[in-house]
Amino acid sequence: MGEKTVIEVEDLTKHYGEITALGGVSFSVLEGEIFGLLGPNGAGKTTLMEIMCGLRRFDRGKVAILGFDLVKEPYKVRSSIGFCPQETLLYDLLSVYENFAFSASLYSLSSKKFKERVEFSSKFLGIGEFMRRRVKELSGGMKRRANLAASIIHDPSIVILDEPTVGFDPNVKREFWELIRDLKGYGKTMLISTHDMYEADELCDRVAIMDKGKIVALDKPHVLKETIGGQASIHIRVKDTSSEKALTILESYHCIVKENEIRIFSKDPWEIMPEVSKKLISHKILTEKIEVVEPTLEDVFVKLTGRKLMEE
Numbered sequence: 001m002g003e004k005t006v007i008e009v010e011d012l013t014k015h016y017g018e019i020t021a022l023g024g025v026s027f028s029v030l031e032g033e034i035f036g037l038l039g040p041n042g043a044g045k046t047t048l049m050e051i052m053c054g055l056r057r058f059d060r061g062k063v064a065i066l067g068f069d070l071v072k073e074p075y076k077v078r079s080s081i082g083f084c085p086q087e088t089l090l091y092d093l094l095s096v097y098e099n100f101a102f103s104a105s106l107y108s109l110s111s112k113k114f115k116e117r118v119e120f121s122s123k124f125l126g127i128g129e130f131m132r133r134r135v136k137e138l139s140g141g142m143k144r145r146a147n148l149a150a151s152i153i154h155d156p157s158i159v160i161l162d163e164p165t166v167g168f169d170p171n172v173k174r175e176f177w178e179l180i181r182d183l184k185g186y187g188k189t190m191l192i193s194t195h196d197m198y199e200a201d202e203l204c205d206r207v208a209i210m211d212k213g214k215i216v217a218l219d220k221p222h223v224l225k226e227t228i229g230g231q232a233s234i235h236i237r238v239k240d241t242s243s244e245k246a247l248t249i250l251e252s253y254h255c256i257v258k259e260n261e262i263r264i265f266s267k268d269p270w271e272i273m274p275e276v277s278k279k280l281i282s283h284k285i286l287t288e289k290i291e292v293v294e295p296t297l298e299d300v301f302v303k304l305t306g307r308k309l310m311e312e
């Protein structure tokens with residue numbers, strides 16, 4: 001990752017009538033970063049991304065991409081960005097190749113450059129095998145892959161992806177994460193929105209947590225978890241009804257108990273884990289589970305907003 005700032009958003013504000021979709025959002029992204037916007041439905045992620053790509057108007061603030069001001073040099077901004085929206089933009093009745101040709105025509109790509117980009121998509125984005133198939137015959141995962149390839153056909157240095165893996169099963173999700181990491185490997189800067197805390201945690205170098213049109217926290221995932229998420233703790237589930245007995249054995253620790261679940265809070269749970277297990281074993285307490293649980297980005301969100309990230 002370089003130290004060059006390639007995306008700069010300052011005090012961006014947007015209302016839809018009475019609704020404040022963005023209430024003064026500021027952040028910057030460094031070259032080569034995977035930067036995540038993590039937030040629940042309605043947080044303002046799509047609004048923010050579409051404004052950055054010149055697709056929506058805004059009330060106040062400033063967006064600069066590679067130093068180009070969005071309002072003053074919209075064409076330069078647009079050609080520097082590849083935007084992959086939540087819904088695929090491909091024509092169902094055309095083949096993937098034909099869709100690529102259409103997208104390329106929007107950017108007036110030379111035929112030489114187009115050939116190079118098709119080759120890149122075949123080789124590195126794993127599209128070769130379905131390049132000549134019609135979009136309507138593709139699986140959901142293939143379609144999303146082709147959509148991404150079409151949105152970066154002009155080889156932009158910044159790629160913006162709106163909830164790229166929503167609705168995917170875990171395996172397809174992982175494949176797509178690999179693809180995103182590969183693009184980072186080719187030097188692209190990536191801005192990704194998600195409401196999946198694991199995705200933000202696994203994939204992103206830095207994460208801005210959004211809620212109700214504001215960024216409520218921004219940092220590397222591990223820093224957010226350590227500073228806001230709270231302490232790691234030991235979770236124990238005892239078999240049957242032995243939690244009373246277990247509790248007396250573990251009385252020297254700071255415990256809380258709920259039915260047959262015990263939690264132990266300690267500055268360094270990893271350190272005391274062996275002696276906790278030993279004590280339980282020596283008193284023949286049977287456990288169904290004993291593990292150290294680290295805070296997640298969900299805990300961070302709950303601490304900041306009092307609500308859960310994903311509705312249940």
Ligand SMILES: Nc1ncnc2c1ncn2[C@@H]1O[C@H](COP(=O)(O)OP(=O)(O)OP(=O)(O)O)[C@@H](O)[C@H]1O
Pocket residue numbers: 016019020021039040041042043044045046047048195
């Ligand atoms: N075209 C529109 N007209 C009126 N209100 C809108 C419009 N688009 C979005 N909104 C409102 O703005 C707010 C932010 O919406 P936005 O789509 O940006 O959120 P999001 O974070 O992308 O949500 P999701 O995770 O559901 O995609 C919401 O309250 C939404 O109802």
Ligand SMILES: [Mg+2]
Pocket residue numbers: 045046047086162
């Ligand atoms: Mg959205």
